[in-house]
Amino acid sequence: MVRSPFAALVRRDTRLALRLGGGGAVGIAFFVLAVVLIPLGVGRETATLARIAGGVLWVAALLAALLSLDRLFQADYEDGSLDQLMLAPMPLEQVVLAKTIAHWLTTGLPMTLIAPVLGAMLQLPDTALPALVLAMAAGTPALSFIGAIGAAITVGVRRGGLLLSILVLPLYIPTLVFGARVVEHALLGLSTAGVMGLLGGLTLFAAALSPFASALALRINAR
Amino acid sequence: MELVLENLACRRAGRIVFRGLDFRLAAGEAASLRGPNGVGKSTLLRVLAGLIPAAEGDARLGGISLARSRGAFQERVAYAGHLDAVKPALGVAENLAIWAGLHAADPSRVGAALERFGIAHIAGHPAAQCSAGQKRRLGLARLMVMDRPLWLLDEPTVSLDAAASALVAELVREHCAGGGMALIATHIDLGLGGGPVLGMAPFAEAAETGGADPFLEGAW
Numbered sequence: 001m002v003r004s005p006f007a008a009l010v011r012r013d014t015r016l017a018l019r020l021g022g023g024g025a026v027g028i029a030f031f032v033l034a035v036v037l038i039p040l041g042v043g044r045e046t047a048t049l050a051r052i053a054g055g056v057l058w059v060a061a062l063l064a065a066l067l068s069l070d071r072l073f074q075a076d077y078e079d080g081s082l083d084q085l086m087l088a089p090m091p092l093e094q095v096v097l098a099k100t101i102a103h104w105l106t107t108g109l110p111m112t113l114i115a116p117v118l119g120a121m122l123q124l125p126d127t128a129l130p131a132l133v134l135a136m137a138a139g140t141p142a143l144s145f146i147g148a149i150g151a152a153i154t155v156g157v158r159r160g161g162l163l164l165s166i167l168v169l170p171l172y173i174p175t176l177v178f179g180a181r182v183v184e185h186a187l188l189g190l191s192t193a194g195v196m197g198l199l200g201g202l203t204l205f206a207a208a209l210s211p212f213a214s215a216l217a218l219r220i221n222a223r
Numbered sequence: 224m225e226l227v228l229e230n231l232a233c234r235r236a237g238r239i240v241f242r243g244l245d246f247r248l249a250a251g252e253a254a255s256l257r258g259p260n261g262v263g264k265s266t267l268l269r270v271l272a273g274l275i276p277a278a279e280g281d282a283r284l285g286g287i288s289l290a291r292s293r294g295a296f297q298e299r300v301a302y303a304g305h306l307d308a309v310k311p312a313l314g315v316a317e318n319l320a321i322w323a324g325l326h327a328a329d330p331s332r333v334g335a336a337l338e339r340f341g342i343a344h345i346a347g348h349p350a351a352q353c354s355a356g357q358k359r360r361l362g363l364a365r366l367m368v369m370d371r372p373l374w375l376l377d378e379p380t381v382s383l384d385a386a387a388s389a390l391v392a393e394l395v396r397e398h399c400a401g402g403g404m405a406l407i408a409t410h411i412d413l414g415l416g417g418g419p420v421l422g423m424a425p426f427a428e429a430a431e432t433g434g435a436d437p438f439l440e441g442a443w
Contacts, residue, residue, distance in 0.1 A: 004327070005324070005325045005326065005327055008321065008324030008325050008327075009325060011324075012321045012324070012325070015313070016310060016312060016313070019312040019313070020312065022312065076308075078306075079306055079307070079308055079309065079310070080304055080305070080306025080307060080308040080362075081308040081310070083269075083272070083274055083302060083304060083306070083308070084302070084308045084322070084365070085325075086272075086273070086274060086297065087272060087273075087297050087298075087300060087301070087302055088325050088326065089298050089325075089326060089327065091294060222274050222275070223235065223274070223275045223276070
């Protein structure tokens, strides 16, 4: 095991998210439940379900990611841990990056792994499932990175979860559009490379921007 | 190494909290920070921890300027504020071990610190079961795994019993004997015996407006 402050922080946040009340398991359960409800509401018609499957999975993923985001920095802000993290022997940008990675490990990654099962349940043909998993793997990190900026801005706001949703959901639109489009292209037998490239590029852009923007927002809020 | 405050000022939301603060703390000294409630003691400690930007002036720690190289300054500072930064979902020893990991400290220090603060017997308990005093002890035990020359302590003895308060004084003395420094905001006499005192008085022109937009100014 690597003994660096960065790895220690990733391990800490992952462990906290998996503990009772940490929100990791709740987010995944929400993701599964939201998707399972769709066939019950829409009906079992195979063609309809398969057509909306990509969109449904992505909308559910956005909402599930949001659920645990409001505690990403707020829990540490409220109990004084954030002050201590600012004194840790690494830049605040790295602290933010470690916490965001831990968020993805406990939300985006499990959602990616469980997505093919849910996709099959939504009558997605087997041929579209690899594209779905790839799209989730490439796109869900953006949810954590963009969400971290919103979480940092609203860290001092009591019950800031709603404000956070309003702030972050519009920024999730490109990821939602490209993510769902990848699944649609795979379903229609078209090439997914172009859309997948856009999806991945979006994630890289968010990853490059997020640590700096989030750290700045946290510094301003720490005053 | 010494801590030098030069003409230090802090402004919050356009209101001046303190201004023109000069102070010097030599290696091996523990200073008490005194003043009535609301005078800005906690704010000063947070400024020195690099958590709030100074509006004017500078603090230097062994030649490192807070204004110019905040990161390097912060890596020489340990701060213990009103909040203990204890995670109730984790165990007592687990809480401290995490901070040892974050500071790349020797894991054996965790046990020693818990022993010293008299909470080794509850090392395996969830921190949620700790009393306020035990949480405070756990928070202060972090100082022992952090290995920083300057300790900034904000009312460290709150919710501690007499024995634990004496222990805090003892630790500060040991820290100073090893060449460390401490700045301690406190209303009780810790029994540190004749260190320098930094007295703060209410700032008279509290109503003076800052002029600049408090949100945008100094957005570091």
